[in-house]
Amino acid sequence: MNVLEKYSVNCGVKIGHPAPATSYFPLKDDKYIVLDGRNKYPTNIYEMFSDVLGYIKESLERENIKIYSFHTDEKTILLDTQPFINLTKKQEAYLIKNSMLVVSCDNLSTYYASAFDLPSLGLYSTYPAACTSPLWGKQHVSLESNRAGNLPAYGMEETPKGINFINPEDVANVILEKLHIDTRVDIETIYIGDHYPIKVVEVVPDFVAAPSFLQGKAINLRADYHFHEERIVHWLQGRTVNLLIKNPINLNLLKYFKENIVQLTVSINDTFSEEYLRQVIEGGTSLEIFCENKEQLADVRFQFFDFDIEESIFKSKKDLDESLNKFNKNTQFLSGKILISDGQKYSCLEAKKQKKVLTGEPEVVYDTKDFWKELDHYRLFNNI
Amino acid sequence: MPWKSVGTLPSNKKVLMEIAKDAARQRDAGYGHELINEIIAEEKPDVYLGVEDIWAFTGFTSRPWWDKIHSMIHTTLDSVPLLPEAIQAAPKIKHYFVWASFAQRELERVGHTHIKTVRGSLETKNFFKLEDKERESLREKSGLTKNFVIGFVFRNQLRKSVPNLLEGFKKFKAAHPDSNPKLLLHTHWGEGWDIPTLIKEKNLDNSDIVTTYLCGKCQQYAVQSFTGQAIECPHCFTKGSFYTTNIKVGVSEGQLNEIYNLMDVYCHPFTSGGQEIPIQEAKLTELITLATNYSCGEDSCVPESGGLPLEWAEYREPGTQFIKASTSATSICQQLTKVYETPLAERLAKGKQARQFVIDNYSIEVVGKFFEDLFDELPLVNWDDIDLSPDALEKRNPDYLPPEESGDSEWLLDIYKNILRMDIDETDNGYKYWMNEFVKGKKRPEILHYFVQTAKKENVELFKKSLKEQVEDTRPNKRIAYVMPEHEEDIFMSLGVVRSLKQLYPDHDIYFFTLQKHFQLIDECKDIYKMCEFSNEMDDCFFFEGKADEEGIFDMAFLPWLETKRALNYTRHGRDRLQFGLT
Numbered sequence: 001m002n003v004l005e006k007y008s009v010n011c012g013v014k015i016g017h018p019a020p021a022t023s024y025f026p027l028k029d030d031k032y033i034v035l036d037g038r039n040k041y042p043t044n045i046y047e048m049f050s051d052v053l054g055y056i057k058e059s060l061e062r063e064n065i066k067i068y069s070f071h072t073d074e075k076t077i078l079l080d081t082q083p084f085i086n087l088t089k090k091q092e093a094y095l096i097k098n099s100m101l102v103v104s105c106d107n108l109s110t111y112y113a114s115a116f117d118l119p120s121l122g123l124y125s126t127y128p129a130a131c132t133s134p135l136w137g138k139q140h141v142s143l144e145s146n147r148a149g150n151l152p153a154y155g156m157e158e159t160p161k162g163i164n165f166i167n168p169e170d171v172a173n174v175i176l177e178k179l180h181i182d183t184r185v186d187i188e189t190i191y192i193g194d195h196y197p198i199k200v201v202e203v204v205p206d207f208v209a210a211p212s213f214l215q216g217k218a219i220n221l222r223a224d225y226h227f228h229e230e231r232i233v234h235w236l237q238g239r240t241v242n243l244l245i246k247n248p249i250n251l252n253l254l255k256y257f258k259e260n261i262v263q264l265t266v267s268i269n270d271t272f273s274e275e276y277l278r279q280v281i282e283g284g285t286s287l288e289i290f291c292e293n294k295e296q297l298a299d300v301r302f303q304f305f306d307f308d309i310e311e312s313i314f315k316s317k318k319d320l321d322e323s324l325n326k327f328n329k330n331t332q333f334l335s336g337k338i339l340i341s342d343g344q345k346y347s348c349l350e351a352k353k354q355k356k357v358l359t360g361e362p363e364v365v366y367d368t369k370d371f372w373k374e375l376d377h378y379r380l381f382n383n384i
Numbered sequence: 385m386p387w388k389s390v391g392t393l394p395s396n397k398k399v400l401m402e403i404a405k406d407a408a409r410q411r412d413a414g415y416g417h418e419l420i421n422e423i424i425a426e427e428k429p430d431v432y433l434g435v436e437d438i439w440a441f442t443g444f445t446s447r448p449w450w451d452k453i454h455s456m457i458h459t460t461l462d463s464v465p466l467l468p469e470a471i472q473a474a475p476k477i478k479h480y481f482v483w484a485s486f487a488q489r490e491l492e493r494v495g496h497t498h499i500k501t502v503r504g505s506l507e508t509k510n511f512f513k514l515e516d517k518e519r520e521s522l523r524e525k526s527g528l529t530k531n532f533v534i535g536f537v538f539r540n541q542l543r544k545s546v547p548n549l550l551e552g553f554k555k556f557k558a559a560h561p562d563s564n565p566k567l568l569l570h571t572h573w574g575e576g577w578d579i580p581t582l583i584k585e586k587n588l589d590n591s592d593i594v595t596t597y598l599c600g601k602c603q604q605y606a607v608q609s610f611t612g613q614a615i616e617c618p619h620c621f622t623k624g625s626f627y628t629t630n631i632k633v634g635v636s637e638g639q640l641n642e643i644y645n646l647m648d649v650y651c652h653p654f655t656s657g658g659q660e661i662p663i664q665e666a667k668l669t670e671l672i673t674l675a676t677n678y679s680c681g682e683d684s685c686v687p688e689s690g691g692l693p694l695e696w697a698e699y700r701e702p703g704t705q706f707i708k709a710s711t712s713a714t715s716i717c718q719q720l721t722k723v724y725e726t727p728l729a730e731r732l733a734k735g736k737q738a739r740q741f742v743i744d745n746y747s748i749e750v751v752g753k754f755f756e757d758l759f760d761e762l763p764l765v766n767w768d769d770i771d772l773s774p775d776a777l778e779k780r781n782p783d784y785l786p787p788e789e790s791g792d793s794e795w796l797l798d799i800y801k802n803i804l805r806m807d808i809d810e811t812d813n814g815y816k817y818w819m820n821e822f823v824k825g826k827k828r829p830e831i832l833h834y835f836v837q838t839a840k841k842e843n844v845e846l847f848k849k850s851l852k853e854q855v856e857d858t859r860p861n862k863r864i865a866y867v868m869p870e871h872e873e874d875i876f877m878s879l880g881v882v883r884s885l886k887q888l889y890p891d892h893d894i895y896f897f898t899l900q901k902h903f904q905l906i907d908e909c910k911d912i913y914k915m916c917e918f919s920n921e922m923d924d925c926f927f928f929e930g931k932a933d934e935e936g937i938f939d940m941a942f943l944p945w946l947e948t949k950r951a952l953n954y955t956r957h958g959r960d961r962l963q964f965g966l967t
Contacts, residue, residue: 001954001955001956001960001962003874003877003948003954004877004880004881005954005962005966006944006947006948006954007874007877007878007881007944007948008880008881008884008966009966010942010944010947011866011881011884011885011942011944012888013881013884013885013887013888014884014966014967015880015881015884015966015967016879016880016881016882016883016884016887017880017883018876018877018879018880018883018909019879019909020876020879021905021907021908021909040871040873088904089872089904089905090904107873108872108873108876111873111876111877112876115876127955127958128955128957128958129958130958130959131954131955131958132873135967136880151957152955152957152958154952154955
C-alpha cells in the first residue's frame with residue numbers, strides 16, 4: 001500500500017489534489033531539469049549521479065537544457081550543475097514548477113513534480129517504490145534498486161548501499177526519454193564495486209610534487225606499492241593521509257606526523273613484530289592490519305593474538321560472482337580511484353604498470369591479478 | 385495544616401500516562417514542574433521559597449514568574465564537584481541559600497559570591513540532657529551502666545559508613561578494653577547494610593553491639609543486642625511485634641531523646657550529606673559528637689560546635705564522579721579515645737557548648753527569624769502589573785550576533801539584553817559571575833554559546849501552549865485535529881488528505897499539528913484553519929477528543945502517522961493491492 005493511500009484510508013476520505021505554495025525565484029534559464037539527491041535516510045542517497053551526468057551532459061548541452069541541483073551543503077555539490085543550497089521549500093517548489101523534469105531520490109521534490117503534473121523520475125531502495133512514489137499526475141517513473149537480492153531496509157543501515165545498485169545508464173536513459181532526446185546510453189553495467197561511488201585519490205610516493213599539490217586533501221599514500229621514507233615524509237607534509245605499508249616504517253616518523261596520518265594500514269608479513277605494532281598504537285596512530293594471504297590468516301591471527309587482523313582488502317576475479325558470466329574480453333571499466341605515480345594519473349595499479357595514463361574514458365579490463373585486486377573500486381560494463 | 389497545600393501532579397489521566405512514560409519527567413513532576421506555573425498564576429504569591437535538592441528546580445529560573453516575584457532557593461548541596469545546575473542557575477537566583485557552609489565555599493570558589501549559608505531548621509525543644517538520675521535509670525534498664533556507650537542514629541543507607549564505624553569500634557575496644565564499650569546502632573537492620581554479617585566478618589562480639597527495638601503494638605522500646613526481627617515484645621508480650629526501629633514504625637521524639645541520653649559519645653561517619661540532623665539532635669542532648677569532616681559534617685566539628693572531626697579518604701561515586709568520603713577507622717578510634725580520656729567536667733562543658741551551637745545556628749527561632757526578616761524586608765509584589773501569559777513575554781533571540789568591537793562588560797550587557805531579553809546592570813549577580821569568568825580566561829564564543837543555548841531552552845519553556853490555549857474557543861465551528869509531526873514528504877502528502885477532509889466536513893475548522901519547521905509547507909493551504917506545534921503527548925486521539933470525564937477539545941482527531949511512523953504497518957514490501965479506488 002502506498003503511504004498516501006494509508007493516510008487517506010485512515011481518515012476515511014479519498015486522496016485530494018494539493019495546491020503547492022510557491023515563492024518567486026529569479027530564473028536565468030528557460031530550459032532546465034532539477035536534480036535532487038537529498039533524502040532523510042542516508043541509505044537512499046544515490047552516489048552515482050556524476051556517472052549519470054557524464055552520460056547526459058552532452059545531449060542536454062546540445063538542447064540547451066541546464067541542470068539545476070538542490071543540496072543541503074556545499075560538500076555534496078555536483079560538477080556540471082547549477083547548485084542551489086538553502087532555498088526555502090516554496091522557492092524549490094517554484095523552480096520545480098518551471099522545470100522540464102525532476103530527478104530525485106524519493107523526496108519532496110518528486111511529490112512537488114507530481115502535484116504539478118510534471119515529468120519526474122524517482123530512485124527507490126530504502127522503501128519499495130510502490131509504498132512511497134507519488135500518486136498525483138501520470139508522469140512519474142520509478143527506478144527501484146534490485147538491492148543485490150535483499151529486501152528493502154526501511155531506513156536501516158546497509159552495506160553496501162542498495163540505492164547504488166541502480167545502474168547510471170538506466171537513470172540516464174529515463175532522463176533522455178522524458179526529455180524526448182533520441183540519444184540512448186547503450187551499455188549494460190555488469191558490476192559495481194562497493195567503493196566505486198566514493199572517489200579516492202591514491203599517491204605512490206615515487207615522486208615529489210609542489211607543496212601546494214593536493215594540499216589539505218585526504219589521500220591514500222601507497223607506500224605498499226613503493227617504499228621510500230624520504231618521499232613519504234614529503235607527502236605527509238600538509239596533507240591528511242591514510243598510509244598503507246608492507247614494510248615497517250620509522251616509528252619516530254609516525255609519531256612526528258601522527259596528526260597527518262588518519263590511519264596506518266598494514267599488510268602484515270614477517271617483517272612486522274608485535275612490539276612494533278604495539279609501539280605504533282602507543283604512539284597514537286590509528287592502526288588497521290590485514291592479511292593478504294587468506295590461507296595464512298588463521299596463523300597470523302594467532303601470532304598477533306592481541307591485534308585485530310582483518311581479511312585482505314584486495315579482491316580477485318572470483319569476486320565478480322554472477323557477473324562473471326557477463327564478463328568478456330571487451331568488457332570495459334571505470335575506476336572510482338585516481339592513482340598518481342611519477343606525476344601521471346592512472347585508473348589503477350595495473351594501468352600504471354602498463355603505462356596507460358588516465359583519459360577519463362572507459363578502459364578495457366586488464367584481466368590481470370593486480371587489476372582484480374582493486375575490483376571494489378570499479379564499475380564494469382559491456383557495450384550493447 | 386496551618387497552610388494551604390496543593391498537589392504537584394496534574395489530574396488529566398492522559399497527561400499522567402505521558403508523564404509515566406518518561407522517568408525524568410516523572411521525577412520533575414513530583415517536584416512540581418507540571419503545575420508550578422498554574423499554581424503561581426492562581427495563588428499570586430509575593431515569595432517563592434523552594435526548599436529541596438537543587439535538581440528539583442531545574443528550569444525554574446527561566447519560568448515566566450521567576451523574576452517577577454521574590455524567588456529564593458534554600459537547598460542542600462552535599463558533594464563536590466557541585467552539580468552543574470547548582471552553578472549554572474546561580475546567577476539567576478538572587479536569594480540563594482545553602483544548608484552547609486561547605487556548599488557556600490564551593491560556590492564562592494567558582495565565582496558566585498552572593499550565596500549564604502542558612503541551616504535547615506530544627507525543633508530544639510524535644511532534645512535535651514536528662515537529669516543524671518534519670519539517665520542512670522535508663523542505662524540500668526538497658527543494662528548499660530558499666531559501659532562506655534558510643535551511639536549512631538541513622539537510616540540504614542549505604543552512605544552511612546557502618547563498616548568503617550564497626551572497624552573503628554573494634555580498634556577502640558582493643559585499645560581500651562577496660563571501657564567496656566558498647567556500640568548503639570539506632571537503625572533498622574532489615575535494610576541497607578547487612579550488619580550481622582559485618583559483625584561476624586570483623587570478629588566482633590554481637591553482645592557489644594546494641595540497637596533499638598520497638599513494639600508496633602504497645603509502642604514501647606528496648607535497647608538490646610540484635611536477635612532478629614518480629615520477636616516477642618518484652619513489654620506487652622505480643623508475639624512478632626518487636627522490630628528494629630524503622631521508617632514505618634519508629635520511636636517518638638521523647639523516646640529518641642532517651643536513646644541519645646543512653647550515650648556517652650555520638651559518632652556519625654558518612655560519605656556526604658545535606659545536614660545530618662541526628663548530629664544536631666545529639667548535640668542538643670549535650671553529647672560530644674564525632675563527624676566526618678567533609679560536606680555538611682565540616683560544620684559539626686568546628687571548635688565552637690563542641691564536636692570533633694573524623695579524618696577521611698576520598699573516593700569517587702561511580703557515574704556522578706562526586707567526591708565521597710570514606711571515614712578513617714583509625715581516626716574514629718583516636719577521637720573516641722580522646723573523648724573517653726577527657727575529664728568529665730570538660731566533657732560536660734563541651735556538651736553544653738554543643739547544645740548552644742545548635743540553638744544559635746539551627747533552631748527554628750534563628751532560621752525562621754532569618755526568613756521572617758527577609759520576607760518583611762522585601763516589597764510586596766504588585767500582581768496587577770504581572771502578566772504571565774506566553775503572549776506577554778518577549779521571545780529570546782538565540783540568533784543575535786553581538787558586535788565584537790565593544791569591551792567585555794559592554795558585550796556582556798548587550799547579550800543579556802538582546803539574547804536573553806534581560807535589562808541588567810553591573811550589580812547583577814549573573815553579570816558579576818560572567819565578568820569573573822572572563823578574568824579566569826573564558827573566551828567570548830564559550831559564553832555566547834551558553835547564552836544561545838539558554839535562549840533556545842527558555843523559548844521552548846516559556847512559549848509552550850496547552851492544547852486548550854491553541855484553539856479558538858470563541859468560534860462556533862466544530863474542530864478537527866490532523867496530526868502529522870514528520871517528515872516533509874508526509875506533511876505535503878497530507879495536504880491531499882486535508883483537502884478531502886474539508887470537503888467532507890465543511891463546517892469544521894481543521895487544526896494541523898506538526899513540527900514548526902514544517903509550517904512553511906502548509907501555511908498557504910486554505911483547507912487548514914490553524915497550524916499548531918506538535919508535542920509528544922499527541923499520539924492518542926483521546927488527548928484531543930477526550931474520554932470519560934475528560935473534556936474533549938476537538939470533535940474529531942486524525943492521527944494517520946501512528947501507522948506509518950510510530951509503527952510501520954502498511955509497507956508489505958509493496959506487494960499488496962487495493963480493491964477500491966481512492967482517487
